[in-house]
Amino acid sequence: MSKKILIVDDEIEIREMLSRHFRFLGYNTSTAGNGEEAMDYLGENKVDVVITDIMMPVMDGVTLLKSIRKEYPMVQVIMITGYVSLDNALACMRAQASTCVFKPLEDLTELEKAVENAFNTIESWKRKFKELRGLKISAKENNL
Amino acid sequence: MKILIADDDFVTRKILSSTLTQEGFEPIAVEDGSAALKILQQENCPKIAILDWQMPGLTGIEVLKELRKCQDYYVYCILLTARSEAEDFKIGFDAGTDDFLTKPIDTSLIKQKLNVAKRIIQYEINEGQMRSEIVKYADSMKELAEERAKQLVHADRLATLGTLAAGIAHEINNPSTFIAGNAQSLEKYWEALIQKGFFSETKDQQVDVILEDFPKMISGIRSGVKRITKIVSSLKSYARQDLTIKKSPFDINEVVEEALEICHNKIKYNITVEKNIPDSVPFAFGDKYQIEQVIVNLITNAADAMNGKKNARLLISCQKNENMVQMEVKDSGPGISEDIINKIFNPFFTSKGRQDNTGLGLSISKSIIEEHGGQLNVKNAPEGGAVFYFSIPVAKKSEENI
Numbered sequence: 001m002s003k004k005i006l007i008v009d010d011e012i013e014i015r016e017m018l019s020r021h022f023r024f025l026g027y028n029t030s031t032a033g034n035g036e037e038a039m040d041y042l043g044e045n046k047v048d049v050v051i052t053d054i055m056m057p058v059m060d061g062v063t064l065l066k067s068i069r070k071e072y073p074m075v076q077v078i079m080i081t082g083y084v085s086l087d088n089a090l091a092c093m094r095a096q097a098s099t100c101v102f103k104p105l106e107d108l109t110e111l112e113k114a115v116e117n118a119f120n121t122i123e124s125w126k127r128k129f130k131e132l133r134g135l136k137i138s139a140k141e142n143n144l
Numbered sequence: 145m146k147i148l149i150a151d152d153d154f155v156t157r158k159i160l161s162s163t164l165t166q167e168g169f170e171p172i173a174v175e176d177g178s179a180a181l182k183i184l185q186q187e188n189c190p191k192i193a194i195l196d197w198q199m200p201g202l203t204g205i206e207v208l209k210e211l212r213k214c215q216d217y218y219v220y221c222i223l224l225t226a227r228s229e230a231e232d233f234k235i236g237f238d239a240g241t242d243d244f245l246t247k248p249i250d251t252s253l254i255k256q257k258l259n260v261a262k263r264i265i266q267y268e269i270n271e272g273q274m275r276s277e278i279v280k281y282a283d284s285m286k287e288l289a290e291e292r293a294k295q296l297v298h299a300d301r302l303a304t305l306g307t308l309a310a311g312i313a314h315e316i317n318n319p320s321t322f323i324a325g326n327a328q329s330l331e332k333y334w335e336a337l338i339q340k341g342f343f344s345e346t347k348d349q350q351v352d353v354i355l356e357d358f359p360k361m362i363s364g365i366r367s368g369v370k371r372i373t374k375i376v377s378s379l380k381s382y383a384r385q386d387l388t389i390k391k392s393p394f395d396i397n398e399v400v401e402e403a404l405e406i407c408h409n410k411i412k413y414n415i416t417v418e419k420n421i422p423d424s425v426p427f428a429f430g431d432k433y434q435i436e437q438v439i440v441n442l443i444t445n446a447a448d449a450m451n452g453k454k455n456a457r458l459l460i461s462c463q464k465n466e467n468m469v470q471m472e473v474k475d476s477g478p479g480i481s482e483d484i485i486n487k488i489f490n491p492f493f494t495s496k497g498r499q500d501n502t503g504l505g506l507s508i509s510k511s512i513i514e515e516h517g518g519q520l521n522v523k524n525a526p527e528g529g530a531v532f533y534f535s536i537p538v539a540k541k542s543e544e545n546i
Contacts, residue, residue, distance in 0.1 A: 011322070020326070082314050
């Protein structure tokens with residue numbers, strides 16, 4: 001099953017750059033220009049990880065994050081932002097982002113690791129569900 | 145002292161002139177009212193006048209009325225008249241006379257009357273002097289106020305620039321992000337091509353050059369972006385708008401490094417920087433951005449003092465002294481001349497052009513250090529150059545929790 005990343009940023013160059021980079025690493029990628037576009041896309045497509053900027057028109061990153069947490073709980077959200085401040089980082093944490101990475105992204109290694117961690121989290125949840133489904137079947141089989 | 149005598153009677157003029165000369169005055173005699181008025185309207189005219197009532201040209205009363213219209217200076221007037229009715233005195237005083245001399249003239253009283261005149265006129269002269277001094281002072285204050293207003297506008301403009309700097313810094317981050325990201329991708333793509341053997345052995349010189357240079361160029365782009373990021377980050381932190389003072393323990397070495405980064409452009413051409421901050425110097429306690437502002441100010445001033453000089457040296461040193469961290473910023477410039485060394489911390493004092501400074505730097509630096517419980521001072525080094533030195537408190541061990 002391919003790993004799908006949705007990249008959300010109002011600056012096209014950044015969307016393309018990140019998209020390019022992660023596609024080269026083997027992920028499947030798509031892009032959106034703001035929070036609303038992102039939610040529309042999520043409604044129609046399966047996405048595992050979302051990388052999103054905070055400052056965007058129409059719907060900003062934190063609002064998007066909260067909507068995703070509510071409607072698509074399995075989706076991991078990584079915030080990227082140019083506004084390096086404690087308040088921003090706290091807002092991301094409180095709204096339950098997977099993590100946040102500060103721009104400028106001189107070295108994409110940090111973001112790559114964040115994406116890896118996000119997928120690992122998803123994998124570990126999937127394994128748990130698989131385990132549970134396996135138990136259920138064996139319970140049924142043993143008439144428990 | 146000059147006194148004007150205006151009377152059409154020759155004898156009267158003669159008597160008065162000789163009496164006045166005896167009393168040490170300098171009499172100027174005229175025969176009619178118009179001549180009298182003319183003299184009294186000139187600059188440096190006599191400030192005491194004895195005017196006959198009945199005169200050809202203008203009468204004494206007419207001269208008085210005309211004279212009193214002038215408000216710039218005072219002429220003490222004595223009206224000379226044979227009349228002595230109460231009504232006459234009323235007319236005389238109303239017209240503006242200060243005193244009367246009745247004919248026939250009693251010379252015994254002239255001395256006393258003139259003393260009165262002298263008293264009044266001397267007072268007038270003193271008042272006049274004070275007045276003109278006040279006017280001069282007011283004018284110079286007005287000039288100063290205009291000067292300050294201009295400086296404030298300038299300072300405000302620079303402050304606005306500081307505010308904009310933070311926003312501009314943020315704007316620069318986005319393109320930095322995708323330049324760096326794309327460069328990193330290029331690096332990866334290139335490595336992949338090399339590994340997949342895309343570039344087989346060729347005898348083509350150009351291809352060889354490309355194979356060698358390509359990774360170096362990418363590396364160059366990446367390190368360029370790193371530098372941009374560092375500069376922007378220093379700029380952002382320096383221009384931060386948060387004005388509330390937040391004190392905490394900080395490493396003075398780090399602050400000096402950042403300050404040098406900010407000033408890099410000013411010092412790179414001809415200045416050798418020597419930093420002497422031993423590890424034994426403990427963390428200081430204060431608002432690190434404000435202290436950074438002070439250090440940037442001192443470095444900038446030092447750089448300006450050594451502008452164009454060969455072998456310019458800037459020495460920044462630090463040491464612990466009891467419970468204070470002492471810092472010195474020393475330059476190899478011309479030093480500060482004795483006549484201004486006491487003024488340089490004054491607000492708006494500047495010896496540089498208006499172009500890129502407000503004259504506020506040192507006075508603000510001084511108040512920052514004082515607010516931290518230290519002192520900012522300056523002295524001239526024996527070998528030449530100026531030394532600015534200040535101290536701020538050491539952070540207590542219990543506060544140092546990194």
